[in-house]
Amino acid sequence: MVKLAAKCILAGDPAVGKSALAQMFRNDGAHFQKNYTLTTGIELLVKAVSVPETSDSVEFFIFDSAGKDLFSEMLEKLWEQPNVLCLVYDVTNERSFNNCAKWLDKLRAQAVGVHIPGVLVGNKTDLVGRRVVEQKQAQEWAEKHGLEYCEMSVKEMKNFEAPFHILAKSFHQLYKEKVETFHSLA
Amino acid sequence: MRAADWCLSSAGAAVVLATSSDEQHPAENMADGSSETFWTTTGMFPQEFIIGFPKCVKISKVTIQCYLVQTLRIERSISKDPVDFEECIEKDLQHTEGQLQMEEFPLPDFQATYLRFIIKSAFDHFVSVHRVMAEGTAENT
Ligand SMILES: Nc1nc2c(ncn2[C@@H]2O[C@H](COP(=O)(O)OP(=O)(O)OP(=O)(O)O)[C@@H](O)[C@H]2O)c(=O)[nH]1
Ligand SMILES: [Mg+2]
Numbered sequence: 387m388v389k390l391a392a393k394c395i396l397a398g399d400p401a402v403g404k405s406a407l408a409q410m411f412r413n414d415g416a417h418f419q420k421n422y423t424l425t426t427g428i429e430l431l432v433k434a435v436s437v438p439e440t441s442d443s444v445e446f447f448i449f450d451s452a453g454k455d456l457f458s459e460m461l462e463k464l465w466e467q468p469n470v471l472c473l474v475y476d477v478t479n480e481r482s483f484n485n486c487a488k489w490l491d492k493l494r495a496q497a498v499g500v501h502i503p504g505v506l507v508g509n510k511t512d513l514v515g516r517r518v519v520e521q522k523q524a525q526e527w528a529e530k531h532g533l534e535y536c537e538m539s540v541k542e543m544k545n546f547e548a549p550f551h552i553l554a555k556s557f558h559q560l561y562k563e564k565v566e567t568f569h570s571l572a
Numbered sequence: 573m574r575a576a577d578w579c580l581s582s583a584g585a586a587v588v589l590a591t592s593s594d595e596q597h598p599a600e601n602m603a604d605g606s607s608e609t610f611w612t613t614t615g616m617f618p619q620e621f622i623i624g625f626p627k628c629v630k631i632s633k634v635t636i637q638c639y640l641v642q643t644l645r646i647e648r649s650i651s652k653d654p655v656d657f658e659e660c661i662e663k664d665l666q667h668t669e670g671q672l673q674m675e676e677f678p679l680p681d682f683q684a685t686y687l688r689f690i691i692k693s694a695f696d697h698f699v700s701v702h703r704v705m706a707e708g709t710a711e712n713t
Contacts, residue, residue, distance in 0.1 A: 388594040391615025447616065467617055469697055500696055560697060565597070565612060568700035571639055571672050572608035 387441045389434070392557050394446045394550075395465055397489045398474035399482035400424060400453030403509040406540040407474065408450045411550060415543045425452040428464050435550050437558045444554040448472075456488060465496045470553045471504035473533065475524075478516040483508075483524065490531060503556035505534040505549045512539040578706045579687075580605050584626030587611075588654055588686070591619045602704050607637050607672065610700040613691065620690045622654050623704060628685050631708035634660070634677045636689070640699040641665050641673060643692040648684040657688050667695045672702060681708070 396404050405425050410418060412431050434445040449468075455461050471493050475482040486506065493502065506528040508519065521537060528535040534552045538545035579585050581603045590599035592614040599621055601609035613619040634646060643664050647657035660682065665673050687706060691699060 388596070388614055393616050445615070467693065469616065557697075561612075561614070564696065564698045564700075568597075568610055568612065568639060568702075571670075571700075572606075572610075572702060 388561075390442065390444045390557060390561055392444055392446055392469040392553070393467065394448045394470045394472055394553065395468045395493055396448050396450045396472045396474070397493065398453060399456070399476070399479070399485050399489075402453065402474045402476040402479070402482050403540050404453065404474050405429070405450055407472075407507075407509065407538070407546055407549070408448050410540050410543065410546045411448075415546065418541055418543070424454065425450060427452060427455075427460070433550075435547075435554045437554050438551070440558070442558060444557055446470075446550060446553070456485065456492070461492070462496065465493065468493060468496055468502055470557055471502055471533075472507060472549050472553065473504060474507045474509055475519070476510050477508045477519045477524075477537070478510055478513050480518050483519045483527075486527070487531075490533075501560070503534075503553060503560065504532070505536060505552045506531075507549045508535075508537040509540060511537050511544070512542045576708065577605075578625050578629045578631065578708060579603050579623055579704045586624050588622050588624045590621040597700075602701050605703070607702045610702040613694075613699050615698075617694055618690055618692045619699075620688060621701070622686055622688045623706075624654060624686050625684065625706075628683050629706070629708055630681055630683055631687075631706045632679060632681050633705075633707045634679060634687070635703075635705040635707070636675050636677075636701065637672050637703040638665075638675070638699060638701045639672055640667070640695045641691050641701075642667075642694050644675070645690040645692060646677065647688040647690070648682060649686040649688070650683050651685060654686045654688070657686070662692075
């Protein structure tokens with residue numbers, strides 16, 4: 387039984403629903419914040435999830451970042467030594483999808499030479515009529531950039547735990563691979 | 573006086589603190605005299621461990637066998653309890669792909685009841701520490 391700890395960077399454009407996701411996940415779906423309060427700086431939330439089919443778990447230290455800080459240098463300090471990435475966009479906002487490349491570049495620059503497991507998350511699927519980014523398009527982009535993909539509606543409490551389960555699995559897998567490597571050294 | 577490795581559980585040393593624990597790769601593996609067994613870190617850095625000696629010992633060289641460790645700091649205490657640590661050395665290690673890092677720290681003779689190792693940063697998400705040695709002689713008491 388092992389409890390891993392992962393620094394999880396939660397990133398994406400303003401108002402895509404990052405804080406809504408983080409709050410919902412931490413409170414197990416107890417509360418959806420309808421009014422938008424933009425995040426300034428970073429908010430830290432801690433929550434553990436168990437890894438399916440094992441007795442292991444991953445404790446996430448979620449760094450909920452401010453969307454308006456895409457070009458701020460302060461982020462670089464706060465994002466040091468990341469373990470996993472949760473990159474959110476809004477399926478009704480094309481610009482938020484296009485900016486994912488910039489967010490990803492910024493994260494990868496923090497960890498040159500280290501593989502950072504990541505998931506691209508399309509949020510607000512409840513706004514069916516306003517959707518502009520198609521699932522196929524986003525999924526292909528994610529694949530091309532080595533990210534997992536999922537969609538959710540934090541508002542309808544749909545699938546909001548999926549990103550963290552995906553990340554827990556990937557991070558746990560990384561740990562197992564590393565331990566194999568350590569075994570082969572002696 | 574005979575030279576000895578004080579970081580052996582068979583010599584009475586014990587790991588009194590480690591910030592990560594995987595029961596398959598426990599911290600005791602660093603003090604069992606074998607490079608095959610190891611302790612793994614399981615998450616974010618910094619990570620640390622403290623080794624306690626059965627008495628105050630004199631140390632002239634510290635050696636660590638590890639993997640993927642980047643910045644390492646070693647501190648010592650001469651207190652009865654693991655408190656009041658002072659720095660011995662801090663160093664950035666080289667990455668050695670596919671091979672254990674074997675780092676020797678020759679130090680001016682010093683006394684210690686505890687050694688604390690702080691892994692401040694790493695080349696990957698996780699590191700392993702296979703063996704720690706502290707060579708020196710027993711203090712006359
Ligand atoms: N319709 C709909 N609205 C949502 C959903 N998730 C979040 N919202 C709303 O979107 C707005 C922005 O949500 P936040 O979570 O504050 O956005 P953010 O990404 O943290 O924004 P910054 O902190 O500025 O980076 C809020 O009004 C939320 O209520 C969703 O699934 N569907
Ligand atoms: Mg926010």
